[in-house]
Amino acid sequence: MDWVRLELDVDAFDEARFAPYLQACQVAGIEFTTLAELGDTTEHRRELWALNRTCSADIPDRGEFYTLEQYVAERIETPSFDPSGVALAIDGDGWVGMATTSLHPTRGFAFSEMTGVLPSHRGRGLSLALKLLAVRFTRSRDLHWLRTFHHPRNVSAIAMNRRLGFVDEDPHRWPS
Numbered sequence: 001m002d003w004v005r006l007e008l009d010v011d012a013f014d015e016a017r018f019a020p021y022l023q024a025c026q027v028a029g030i031e032f033t034t035l036a037e038l039g040d041t042t043e044h045r046r047e048l049w050a051l052n053r054t055c056s057a058d059i060p061d062r063g064e065f066y067t068l069e070q071y072v073a074e075r076i077e078t079p080s081f082d083p084s085g086v087a088l089a090i091d092g093d094g095w096v097g098m099a100t101t102s103l104h105p106t107r108g109f110a111f112s113e114m115t116g117v118l119p120s121h122r123g124r125g126l127s128l129a130l131k132l133l134a135v136r137f138t139r140s141r142d143l144h145w146l147r148t149f150h151h152p153r154n155v156s157a158i159a160m161n162r163r164l165g166f167v168d169e170d171p172h173r174w175p176s
């Protein structure tokens, strides 16, 4: 797979350009929180898995999603996971959007694992608001780069990240 590999210099990120999206979503009644604030409980892990599974159905060639047990083992109970890095958008009682960021301090970056918004809530700037929170989280952990990989046919996700200022990765910065 020829992944589209993108990077964002979070020190150069222009927060003022994107804060209005967060405010507009809040005015429209969306609440923003994190898994850490809500509590990293069994019930909330299941809710996160269900939201991630629904949103992932729209990732090209995603294939079958993890079972809850696999998700917890591979995506949550790992050293790079931090519940403060799970930004959530809530509408009423329902979780409608997520942006998860893992931490890789020894390699000098945070990684944007999954950004997803339910189809019912797309096209309103929710992903931009969630990614703004992901950038703030990255800064709060004293990391300066946010990276992400996308399937080349995931047009909306690639456009969303480029809109935020992500650019094609410099391969020399991230030797494998």
Ligand SMILES: CC(C)(COP(=O)(O)OP(=O)(O)OC[C@H]1O[C@@H](n2cnc3c(N)ncnc32)[C@H](O)[C@@H]1OP(=O)(O)O)[C@@H](O)C(=O)NCCC(=O)NCCS
Pocket (backbone or CB within 6 Å): 055, 056, 058, 059, 113, 114, 115, 116, 117, 118, 121, 122, 123, 124, 125, 126, 127, 128, 129, 154, 155, 156, 157, 159, 160, 161, 163
């Ligand atoms: C990608 C996704 C998160 C975008 O969420 P969203 O809340 O609808 O996006 P926003 O309304 O915040 O739009 C932000 C920008 O993304 C881009 N974008 C969003 N949807 C798009 C689409 N269907 N086609 C092209 N560009 C799109 C645009 O640049 C848009 O900014 P603009 O409208 O000002 O030009 C959402 O479509 C989704 O959940 N997709 C499935 C899951 C996925 O593929 N996640 C990424 C893999 S980790």
